[in-house]
Amino acid sequence: MNSPPLLSVRNLVVEIPTRHGVVRPVDQVSFEIQAGEILGVVGESGAGKSMTGNAIIGLLDRPARIVSGEIFLNGDRIDHLPLAAMRKRRGKDIGMVFQDPLTSLNPLLPLGHQLTETILAHLPVSVIEAKKRAIAALEEVGIPAAAERIGAYPHEFSGGMRQRVVIALALSAEPSLVIADEPTTALDVSVQAQITSLLKRLCRERGTGVMLVTHDMGVISETADRVAVMYAGRLVELGSVRQVLTSPCHPYTSGLMGSTPLASKGQKRLHQIPGMMPRLGNLPTGCAFSPRCTYAQDKCHQDLELQLDTCDGRAACWFPIGEQEA
Amino acid sequence: MIAYVIRRVFHSMIVLLVVGLVAFAMFRYVGDPIDNMLGQERTQADIERLTEQLGLDQPFVVQYWKFLRNAVDGNFGVSYRQGRPVAEIIAERAPATLELATVSGLFAILVGIGLGVFTAIRRNGVASNLIMTLSLIGVSLPTFLIGILFIYVFSVELDLLPSFGRGDVVQVGNWSTGFLTKSGLLALILPSITLGLYQMTLIMRLVRAEMLEVLRQDYIRFARARGLRERAVNFRHALKNTLVPVITVTGLQLGSIIAFAIITETVFQWPGVGLLFINALQFVDIPVMAAYLMLISVMFVAINLIVDLLYFAIDPRLRIDGRTG
Amino acid sequence: MTDITQHELTNQPSRLKIIWQSDFGYTFRKSPVAVFSCIIVLILVMSAVLAPLIAPHNPFDPGTLNLLNGFTPPLTPNAFTGEEFFLGTDDQGRDIFSTILYGMRVSLFVGFSAVLLAMILGIILGLIAGYVGGWIETFIMRVADVQLTFPSILVAMLIFGIAKGFTPVEYRDQMAIWVLILAIGLSDWVQFARVVRGATLVEKNKEYVQAARLIGRSGAAIMLRHILPNVMSPVLVIATISLALAIIAEATLSFLGVGAPPTQPSLGTLIRIGQGFLFSGEWWILLFPSITLLSLALSVNLFGDWLRDALNPRLR
Numbered sequence: 001m002n003s004p005p006l007l008s009v010r011n012l013v014v015e016i017p018t019r020h021g022v023v024r025p026v027d028q029v030s031f032e033i034q035a036g037e038i039l040g041v042v043g044e045s046g047a048g049k050s051m052t053g054n055a056i057i058g059l060l061d062r063p064a065r066i067v068s069g070e071i072f073l074n075g076d077r078i079d080h081l082p083l084a085a086m087r088k089r090r091g092k093d094i095g096m097v098f099q100d101p102l103t104s105l106n107p108l109l110p111l112g113h114q115l116t117e118t119i120l121a122h123l124p125v126s127v128i129e130a131k132k133r134a135i136a137a138l139e140e141v142g143i144p145a146a147a148e149r150i151g152a153y154p155h156e157f158s159g160g161m162r163q164r165v166v167i168a169l170a171l172s173a174e175p176s177l178v179i180a181d182e183p184t185t186a187l188d189v190s191v192q193a194q195i196t197s198l199l200k201r202l203c204r205e206r207g208t209g210v211m212l213v214t215h216d217m218g219v220i221s222e223t224a225d226r227v228a229v230m231y232a233g234r235l236v237e238l239g240s241v242r243q244v245l246t247s248p249c250h251p252y253t254s255g256l257m258g259s260t261p262l263a264s265k266g267q268k269r270l271h272q273i274p275g276m277m278p279r280l281g282n283l284p285t286g287c288a289f290s291p292r293c294t295y296a297q298d299k300c301h302q303d304l305e306l307q308l309d310t311c312d313g314r315a316a317c318w319f320p321i322g323e324q325e326a
Numbered sequence: 327m328i329a330y331v332i333r334r335v336f337h338s339m340i341v342l343l344v345v346g347l348v349a350f351a352m353f354r355y356v357g358d359p360i361d362n363m364l365g366q367e368r369t370q371a372d373i374e375r376l377t378e379q380l381g382l383d384q385p386f387v388v389q390y391w392k393f394l395r396n397a398v399d400g401n402f403g404v405s406y407r408q409g410r411p412v413a414e415i416i417a418e419r420a421p422a423t424l425e426l427a428t429v430s431g432l433f434a435i436l437v438g439i440g441l442g443v444f445t446a447i448r449r450n451g452v453a454s455n456l457i458m459t460l461s462l463i464g465v466s467l468p469t470f471l472i473g474i475l476f477i478y479v480f481s482v483e484l485d486l487l488p489s490f491g492r493g494d495v496v497q498v499g500n501w502s503t504g505f506l507t508k509s510g511l512l513a514l515i516l517p518s519i520t521l522g523l524y525q526m527t528l529i530m531r532l533v534r535a536e537m538l539e540v541l542r543q544d545y546i547r548f549a550r551a552r553g554l555r556e557r558a559v560n561f562r563h564a565l566k567n568t569l570v571p572v573i574t575v576t577g578l579q580l581g582s583i584i585a586f587a588i589i590t591e592t593v594f595q596w597p598g599v600g601l602l603f604i605n606a607l608q609f610v611d612i613p614v615m616a617a618y619l620m621l622i623s624v625m626f627v628a629i630n631l632i633v634d635l636l637y638f639a640i641d642p643r644l645r646i647d648g649r650t651g
Numbered sequence: 652m653t654d655i656t657q658h659e660l661t662n663q664p665s666r667l668k669i670i671w672q673s674d675f676g677y678t679f680r681k682s683p684v685a686v687f688s689c690i691i692v693l694i695l696v697m698s699a700v701l702a703p704l705i706a707p708h709n710p711f712d713p714g715t716l717n718l719l720n721g722f723t724p725p726l727t728p729n730a731f732t733g734e735e736f737f738l739g740t741d742d743q744g745r746d747i748f749s750t751i752l753y754g755m756r757v758s759l760f761v762g763f764s765a766v767l768l769a770m771i772l773g774i775i776l777g778l779i780a781g782y783v784g785g786w787i788e789t790f791i792m793r794v795a796d797v798q799l800t801f802p803s804i805l806v807a808m809l810i811f812g813i814a815k816g817f818t819p820v821e822y823r824d825q826m827a828i829w830v831l832i833l834a835i836g837l838s839d840w841v842q843f844a845r846v847v848r849g850a851t852l853v854e855k856n857k858e859y860v861q862a863a864r865l866i867g868r869s870g871a872a873i874m875l876r877h878i879l880p881n882v883m884s885p886v887l888v889i890a891t892i893s894l895a896l897a898i899i900a901e902a903t904l905s906f907l908g909v910g911a912p913p914t915q916p917s918l919g920t921l922i923r924i925g926q927g928f929l930f931s932g933e934w935w936i937l938l939f940p941s942i943t944l945l946s947l948a949l950s951v952n953l954f955g956d957w958l959r960d961a962l963n964p965r966l967r
Contacts, residue, residue: 091553153642224424356816
């Protein structure tokens with residue numbers, strides 16, 4: 001691909017000063033998303049997935065801040081933009097879908113109001129036109145009788161329906177990138193698949209790039225084109241879904257696969273990664289995963305810089321699986 | 327919703343009946359009404375006449391019922407101290423208190439919400455921190471000291487504003503108003519700020535706390551993530567969500583304003599109902615005390631009821647059963 | 652017995668030391684506001700308690716008063732007698748510093764007693780409401796609700812008025828302090844009762860209470876020995892905050908002339924008297940009692956705020 005990527009994140013570092021010193025929830029993270037591509041980002045809670053998403057859209061909660069690295073959207077640098085300029089890009093260039101549809105809609109404002117205010121904030125259209133578009137947006141995400149329900153309040157909808165509305169809201173100003181932060185985690189299992197396929201369909205139709213943050217490997221395998229695996233703020237593996245899921249390179253990815261129930265494989269027991277992810281203020285020297293890694297050797301505990309350069313540039317590991325003999 | 331309103335009204339009636347009972351018991355059993363009314367030169371005939379007139383020889387329940395009937399008619403008996411009907415005295419004094427309470431209520435709500443939003447949005451600003459520190463002192467300050475301080479600064483030292491009374495009042499029908507003259511308006515400034523300051527502080531701190539809570543909510547993050555203007559996020563999305571708890575407290579505070587007017591009216595010698603009550607208290611003028619108690623309870627109960635109804639106007643989630651039934 | 656105490660003192664850290672070294676003590680030491688307000692409260696309480704020893708004059712002994720000393724400004728020798736007074740004198744020639752010390756005694760006595768009364772009443776009613784339940788609970792909590800509809804200062808005024816009505820005229824001044832305590836105490840029990848009832852409802856269903864019931868302990872014993880200790884920390888917080896409110900309530904009532912009598916002036920009475928001299932230039936008669944009341948109320952309030960945060964972060 002020769003055209004510039006839709007989103008390019010280079011060596012992103014986010015720091016939070018705390019009483020016990022500075023911690024880095026996001027450390028030297030680099031990746032790209034092409035137009036129309038869905039990148040899945042997986043990892044345990046606290047691995048820095050959501051923090052990366054928030055950094056891209058410029059909504060880090062203080063005192064967290066980007067200390068180094070660059071973020072480009074359509075070739076424009078968007079980290080450290082002035083507040084007003086960043087606000088104009090939010091919603092218009094980058095849409096965001098949050099985890100919990102029950103809390104992401106304002107309970108006291110009608111849905112139509114929340115849609116039209118978003119459309120009016122970004123597109124040069126009249127109020128009547130905005131209302132038409134709002135109805136169209138609701139129809140597109142599969143809300144029945146959208147024109148009548150435009151005045152309804154969020155509490156009148158079920159969780160799955162609300163998440164459809166949230167997606168309609170995120171896409172209402174036709175952004176080129178959508179950050180979906182655990183969009184199905186809070187939903188009933190029965191509607192999770194509907195929501196992911198809806199998100200996938202809409203983005204494919206419009207050529208929207210998606211950063212899909214989740215800890216659900218099933219969602220990744222069904223939806224994403226490529227997958228990035230994060231551990232303790234760092235990217236440990238990045239590759240196509242097929243590669244990463246069928247032959248993981250990094251021992252952590254492999255462990256993560258093992259702890260995901262895959263009915264097809266007919267596993268009897270779920271594999272567990274021993275130990276817990278270290279606290280950010282308390283990272284081990286060397287590879288952050290080394291204390292839990294069954295393949296770890298002396299080199300892993302040394303203070304050396306790891307890069308995504310093993311396994312054909314897929315993994316950040318001294319001794320990736322399948323290359324142990326090397 | 328209708329069932330809810332009926333339940334609330336019923337509850338209010340019970341409160342009023344209980345308060346009425348207290349007022350009646352005060353009237354009937356605190357001191358001897360006949361002693362209080364007749365003074366030293368009384369004959370046995372006088373006593374018997376008054377006993378019958380007041381119905382003191384009738385059963386308790388009958389007396390209580392009569393007391394309530396009279397209260398509803400606005401008949402609270404005769405002041406022991408002034409020898410005039412209590413209703414007449416209160417009617418004279420009410421406009422002064424109501425005007426004072428209205429102005430300070432408006433002051434408390436408008437300034438309180440304004441400063442609350444300001445300090446929540448500029449959470450770490452110098453001005454916000456200063457306001458918050460001052461408000462903490464403000465909450466600890468007794469109202470009467472604030473009043474005295476204001477009098478000292480603005481009347482004694484600067485000689486800008488009057489320190490007591492209502493200034494010139496204009497009679498509009500039965501209502502004597504201070505709103506229509508310059509001296510009347512000037513005289514309102516210090517007492518109404520004194521009276522409203524505490525409530526203003528409470529409302530401000532509450533709005534701030536609620537705003538900070540709401541600003542952390544997902545729907546605010548989502549509103550930001552959709553690129554809405556800060557003003558829209560803060561006022562359209564956040565402020566509205568803070569209003570339900572704010573209205574509760576504000577409503578109750580408005581009731582308190584009328585009660586706390588007692589203190590402010592004493593400091594500023596404001597010729598209102600509160601000053602009347604304090605004088606009644608000092609001289610154990612029971613009919614005036616009982617009447618004041620009844621009046622203020624009606625006000626409190628009415629305010630509580632209005633507050634309950636306002637919830638429905640603001641929060642659509644409460645209207646669910648209203649739509650279906 | 653002395654041996655054991657001695658032993659404990661030398662080999663084990665004292666209870667105070669344990670508290671000092673606990674998390675609670677740590678947050679206390681780390682909070683300048685808490686330390687500062689605590690010191691101020693201690694100084695004020697001590698000087699009120701020791702007033703007869705500290706005060707240069709006894710303001711209630713007419714024999715020591717000299718009318719010529721009236722209106723002496725602070726730290727200035729009196730024009731007639733040459734006597735000097737730290738904070739000046741009032742119209743009667745009473746030493747302001749001494750009247751403040753004695754006034755604070757009245758204020759603190761009324762404040763503490765009223766809170767104690769409210770606390771005992773609230774705890775008992777709260778325990779009964781929570782533990783016994785049924786119509787007793789409904790009744791107690793309904794009364795609490797009705798009372799809570801009105802500001803407590805108004806309730807206190809009414810109780811004061813009623814109690815005063817019941818007191819024969821010749822005893823009214825003597826009884827005023829007790830009537831005041833009763834009025835403020837009765838106006839403030841609801842807070843305690845609500846918290847204690849809530850906690851009792853939670854504790855009641857815990858296994859240790861069930862166990863105590865099974866082995867045949869009486870209801871009163873369970874309430875006092877098992878449930879009460881578990882609700883003491885919120886009660887303590889409310890008591891501290893109530894103390895500030897009670898002090899202010901007392902000052903307010905006395906200022907309005909419906910509290911402490913002129914023969915036994917509290918800080919509020921002194922301020923009421925002082926207000927009369929606001930326009931004539933004798934500022935010290937008003938200023939010093941006001942400052943004392945302010946620092947008392949403010950420091951108790953700040954300490955209570957801190958205590959609430961320290962004991963129960965969720966209440967914040």
